[in-house]
Amino acid sequence: MYSLEGITKSIQDWLFLKFDPTLALAIECVIVILLAISLFAILGLVLVLMERKVAAHIQIRLGPNRVGPGGMFQTVADTLKLIMKEGLTPDKADKFLFNLAPFVVMMVGMLLLAPIAFAKNFQIWDINIGVLYISSVSSLSVIGILMAGWASNNKYSLLGAMRSGAQIVSYELSAGFAVLTIVVFTGSLQISEIVASQQTGWWLFKGHIPAVISFVLYIIAVTAETNRAPFDLAEAESELTAGFHTEYSGMRFALFFLAEYINIFIVCAIGATLFLGGWMPLHIGQWESFNHLMDYIPSSIWFMGKTFLLIFLIMWFRWTFPRLRVDQLLNLEWKYLLPISLFNLLLATVIAIFGWHF
Amino acid sequence: MFLKEYIKDVYNGVSSLLKGMRKTGYYFVHPKEIITEQYPDNRAYLNLAERFKGEVIMPHDENNEHTCTGCTACELACPNGTIKVVTKFEVSPEGKKKKAIDTLVYRLELCTMCNLCIVACPSDAIKMAPNFEHSVFDRTKLTKVLNHPGSKIKEGIE
Amino acid sequence: MYNQTEILKDTSELGTEGELVINMGPQHPATHGVLHLVVTLNGETIKKIEPHLGYIHRSIEKMCESLTYRQFIYVTSRMDYLSSHINNLGCALLIEKGIQIEVPDRAKVIRVILSELTRIASHELWLGAMAMDLGAFTPFFYAFREREMITEIMEDTCGARLTMNYIVPGGLMYDLHPDFQKKVKAFVKQFKAKVTEYEDLVTNNIIFQSRTKGVGILSAEDAISFGCTGPVARASGVSCDIRKIYPYEVYDKVSFNEILDTAGDSFARYMVRVKEMNESIHIIEQLIDNIPDGDFVGKTKNVLKLPKGEFYTRVETARGEFGVFIVSEGGTTPHRIKFRSPGFSNLSALNHMAVGSKIGDLMATMGTLDLVIPDIDR
Numbered sequence: 001m002y003s004l005e006g007i008t009k010s011i012q013d014w015l016f017l018k019f020d021p022t023l024a025l026a027i028e029c030v031i032v033i034l035l036a037i038s039l040f041a042i043l044g045l046v047l048v049l050m051e052r053k054v055a056a057h058i059q060i061r062l063g064p065n066r067v068g069p070g071g072m073f074q075t076v077a078d079t080l081k082l083i084m085k086e087g088l089t090p091d092k093a094d095k096f097l098f099n100l101a102p103f104v105v106m107m108v109g110m111l112l113l114a115p116i117a118f119a120k121n122f123q124i125w126d127i128n129i130g131v132l133y134i135s136s137v138s139s140l141s142v143i144g145i146l147m148a149g150w151a152s153n154n155k156y157s158l159l160g161a162m163r164s165g166a167q168i169v170s171y172e173l174s175a176g177f178a179v180l181t182i183v184v185f186t187g188s189l190q191i192s193e194i195v196a197s198q199q200t201g202w203w204l205f206k207g208h209i210p211a212v213i214s215f216v217l218y219i220i221a222v223t224a225e226t227n228r229a230p231f232d233l234a235e236a237e238s239e240l241t242a243g244f245h246t247e248y249s250g251m252r253f254a255l256f257f258l259a260e261y262i263n264i265f266i267v268c269a270i271g272a273t274l275f276l277g278g279w280m281p282l283h284i285g286q287w288e289s290f291n292h293l294m295d296y297i298p299s300s301i302w303f304m305g306k307t308f309l310l311i312f313l314i315m316w317f318r319w320t321f322p323r324l325r326v327d328q329l330l331n332l333e334w335k336y337l338l339p340i341s342l343f344n345l346l347l348a349t350v351i352a353i354f355g356w357h358f
Numbered sequence: 359m360f361l362k363e364y365i366k367d368v369y370n371g372v373s374s375l376l377k378g379m380r381k382t383g384y385y386f387v388h389p390k391e392i393i394t395e396q397y398p399d400n401r402a403y404l405n406l407a408e409r410f411k412g413e414v415i416m417p418h419d420e421n422n423e424h425t426c427t428g429c430t431a432c433e434l435a436c437p438n439g440t441i442k443v444v445t446k447f448e449v450s451p452e453g454k455k456k457k458a459i460d461t462l463v464y465r466l467e468l469c470t471m472c473n474l475c476i477v478a479c480p481s482d483a484i485k486m487a488p489n490f491e492h493s494v495f496d497r498t499k500l501t502k503v504l505n506h507p508g509s510k511i512k513e514g515i516e
Numbered sequence: 517m518y519n520q521t522e523i524l525k526d527t528s529e530l531g532t533e534g535e536l537v538i539n540m541g542p543q544h545p546a547t548h549g550v551l552h553l554v555v556t557l558n559g560e561t562i563k564k565i566e567p568h569l570g571y572i573h574r575s576i577e578k579m580c581e582s583l584t585y586r587q588f589i590y591v592t593s594r595m596d597y598l599s600s601h602i603n604n605l606g607c608a609l610l611i612e613k614g615i616q617i618e619v620p621d622r623a624k625v626i627r628v629i630l631s632e633l634t635r636i637a638s639h640e641l642w643l644g645a646m647a648m649d650l651g652a653f654t655p656f657f658y659a660f661r662e663r664e665m666i667t668e669i670m671e672d673t674c675g676a677r678l679t680m681n682y683i684v685p686g687g688l689m690y691d692l693h694p695d696f697q698k699k700v701k702a703f704v705k706q707f708k709a710k711v712t713e714y715e716d717l718v719t720n721n722i723i724f725q726s727r728t729k730g731v732g733i734l735s736a737e738d739a740i741s742f743g744c745t746g747p748v749a750r751a752s753g754v755s756c757d758i759r760k761i762y763p764y765e766v767y768d769k770v771s772f773n774e775i776l777d778t779a780g781d782s783f784a785r786y787m788v789r790v791k792e793m794n795e796s797i798h799i800i801e802q803l804i805d806n807i808p809d810g811d812f813v814g815k816t817k818n819v820l821k822l823p824k825g826e827f828y829t830r831v832e833t834a835r836g837e838f839g840v841f842i843v844s845e846g847g848t849t850p851h852r853i854k855f856r857s858p859g860f861s862n863l864s865a866l867n868h869m870a871v872g873s874k875i876g877d878l879m880a881t882m883g884t885l886d887l888v889i890p891d892i893d894r
C-alpha cells in the first residue's frame with residue numbers, strides 16, 4: 001500500500017548508496033528544508049482561505065468567490081499583492097530589529113515543525129524530549145512580537161507587544177500543564193512513543209475526565225498563545241488598530257500573517273498528537289471489522305483530518321466571541337485555568353499511578 | 359461554599375459560550391441562510407424599488423414630446439441649484455408667442471435626491487428614476503440636459 | 517449633592533511622568549467616523565480623554581439659514597444619518613407649530629411608525645457595531661440582516677435607504693407604498709424570531725457581560741449635569757423620554773414603556789437599547805393595522821413663512837433629545853437656526869466615564885454612547 005514511509009525509506013537508501021553518509025545527510029537536510037518551506041507556503045494559502053470561508057459562512061456571507069473556482073486562488077492573489085507592495089519602514093524605527101522581527105516569529109514556527117509526526121514514521125526529528133522541546137521553543141515567539149512592537153516606534157505597537165508578552169508568558173503555564181497530563185499518562189516525552197501509546201485508543205477517551213479537562217485547557221491556552229480571538233489583545237483591532245504589526249506592510253506583514261496561521265497549525269497538530277492520537281486511526285475496542293476499515297485510511301490523512309478539526313474549532317471561537325480585556329485575560333489564567341490545571345494534573349497523576357486509565 | 363460558587367461561575371460561563379457557538383455553528387452548516395447578493399452578476403434580476411430616488415429624468419412619449427412648460431418651479435424648489443431651466447419663446451403656427459424650454463440642465467453631481475423638484479412640478483414633467491450606476495470618468499458627463507434634442511411640449515399643457 | 521468642581525476638575529494637573537499620549541482617530545476602527553480622541557494613558561489605564569472635533573464640520577446650521585422652510589429639512593438628514601427620519605420630523609413639527617398647519621391623522625400615524633422603524637434600524641446598527649468594537653464580528657452581520665428589511669421598507673415607501681426626506685411640513689411627501697403594511701408585519705415577525713439570537717451571542721455571553729458590567733459608570737447626577745439624553749441618561753435612571761414627557765404626534769395615544777435602568781454602566785445602556793427595540797416593535801404593532809384613511813398631507817401655502825419670533829421643538833431620536841431652535845424674522849428663510857444634537861452632550865460625558873479604566877473599557881463605553889460623528893460636528 002502507498003505510504004509516505006516507503007517513499008522516504010527508498011530515497012534514503014538510494015542517497016546512502018550513491019553518496020558518502022555525511023553528504024547524504026546534507027542532501028536530506030536540504031530536501032527537508034525545501035519541504036518545510038513549501039509546506040509553510042501551502043499551509044498559509046490553505047488556512048487563510050479556510051479562515052475566510054469559515055468566517056463567511058458563520059456570518060451568513062459567501063466569502064471569497066471571484067478568483068478561481070470558489071475563490072480558491074484568492075489567497076494566491078493576495079500574496080502576490082503583498083509581495084509587490086512596498087515594505088515601508090517608519091523613519092524613527094529601529095531598522096535592524098524592525099526587519100528581523102518577522103523572521104524571528106517565522107523561525108519559531110519552523111523550529112516547531114521538527115518533532116511533529118505527520119504520518120507513520122514520517123517525522124523530521126524524533127527527539128526523545130519532543131514535548132519539552134515544543135513547549136520551550138513555542139515560548140520564543142513572544143520575542144519576535146516584543147521586538148516588532150518595540151522597534152516600530154509606535155505606541156499602538158508597543159502596547160500590543162506588552163500585552164502579548166504578559167499574555168503568552170501566563171498562558172504558557174496552563175498549556176504546559178495540559179501537556180504534562182498526557183506525559184504523566186504515557187510516561188514519555190517522545191512524540192513517537194506518545195502516539196504509539198494511543199494505539200488502543202486516544203488519550204481523550206482513555207484518560208477519563210482529566211484528559212478531557214486538559215484538552216479543553218490546552219485548546220484555550222493555545223488560542224491565547226497564538227494571539228487568536230477571543231484573546232487577540234496583541235492585535236485588538238478596535239483598540240490598537242493592528243497592535244504589534246501596525247507599522248508593517250508588504251512582505252514583512254505577510255510573514256507575520258503567515259506565522260499566525262503556521263502557529264495555529266502547529267499547536268493544533270500537537271494537540272492532535274497528544275489528545276487525538278496523532279496519525280493513529282480511530283479504533284473502537286473489539287470492533288474488529290471497523291478497526292480494520294479505519295486502518296485502510298492513510299495515516300497522513302488521519303493526522304491532517306484531526307489537525308484541521310482542531311483548527312476549525314479555533315476559527316469557530318474567533319468568529320463567535322468578543323475579545324477579553326487585558327486584566328480579565330490574566331484573571332482567567334491565574335484565577336481559573338491555573339488552579340484547575342494544577343488540580344487536574346494531580347488527578348491525572350493519581351489515575352496514572354493506580355493505572356485506572358484504559 | 360466558595361468552591362461551589364467557583365464551580366457555578368465556571369459552569370455558567372462555559373455554557374453561555376457554548377450557546378453562542380451553537381448559534382454560529384447553526385449558520386455555518388446552513389448555507390441556505392446566506393444573504394449575500396452578488397451584485398454585478400445579479401444586474402438582470404436586480405429588483406429596485408419603483409420609488410427609488412436615483413436621478414431626475416424627464417419622460418418623453420413616442421412623439422418626442424414632454425410636458426415641461428418651463429415654469430422654473432423646480433429650479434426654485436431645488437436647495438442646491440441642481441436644476442437650471444433655460445427658456446425660449448416659441449412662435450406657434452397662429453403667430454402666437456409661447457414660452458417653452460430650450461434646455462433643462464440637470465447637474466447630477468450637485469443633486470441630493472431630495473425629491474423637492476418633483477413635488478414642486480405642476481405638470482409632472484420630471485420624475486425620479488431608479489438608476490444608481492452613475493459613476494463616470496469625466497465630471498462634465500454628470501451635467502445632463504434632460505429634454506431630448508428636438509423635443510417639444512405636448513399639446514394642451516399650460 | 518453633586519459638586520460641580522468635581523466634574524470640571526482639570527485632570528491635566530496630574531504628573532506627566534509615565535504618560536503616554538495616544539491619538540485615537542480621526543482614522544481608527546473604533547471611533548466610527550472621524551472622531552479624534554487624544555487619550556492620555558498611564559500604561560493601559562486612561563488618565564484623560566480629550567475629544568477633538570471639526571473633521572466633518574459642514575456648517576449645516578449656517579447652511580440652513582439660506583434655505584427656505586421647505587428646503588432646509590433635507591439637510592438635517594445628513595446630521596444624524598441613522599435617525600434621519602426623526603430629524604426631519606423634528607424640523608417639520610417646528611414649522612407646523614409655527615405656521616399652525618393641521619396635519620392629517622394618517623400622516624401622524626405613518627410618521628410615528630416610520631420613526632420607530634428608524635429607531636430600530638439605528639439600534640440594530642449600533643448593536644452590530646458595538647459588538648464589533650468588543651471584538652465579536654459576527655453579530656454585526658446578523659444585526660444588519662434585520663436592518664436590511666427596514667431599509668427595504670424605507671426604500672419602497674420613501675425612495676431612499678438612509679436619507680429619506682419623506683416628511684414635508686404638513687404631512688408626508690407622498691402616500692405609503694401598497695406593500696408597506698405587509699412588509700412591516702413580516703419584519704416584526706422576523707425580528708421577534710431573531711432577537712433571541714442576540715441574547716445567545718451577545719447579551720448572555722460571559723465575556724460580553726464581564727466587558728460591559730461596571731464599566732463606564734455614569735451616575736444620574738452626572739448624566740443630568742452633562743446634559744445626556746436618550747438611552748445614555750435613561751440607563752442612569754434619568755427619565756427623559758421626549759415621547760413620554762412632551763408627546764408629539766400620536767405617542768400619547770399608544771401604550772409603551774419608558775425603559776429605565778439604574779446601574780448606569782455600559783451593560784445597562786446596552787440593555788436599555790435592546791429593550792427599546794422591543795418597545796418600538798410594540799408601538800408598531802399597535803399602529804400598523806390602525807392607519808386611518810384620509811389625506812397624507814395637509815393644506816399648506818406654497819411659500820411658507822414663519823411668523824416673527826423664536827421657536828423650539830424637540831423629538832426623541834435613537835440617540836436622545838434632538839431639538840430645533842429657529843429665530844424667525846418673518847421671512848421665507850430662518851434668521852438663525854440651532855440644532856441641539858444628542859450626540860454632542862453624550863460625548864462630553866466620555867472623559868468623566870472613562871478616566872481610570874482600561875483602553876478596552878473605553879471601547880465599551882464609547883460603543884454604548886452610540887456616537888454618530890456628523891451629528892456631533894454638524
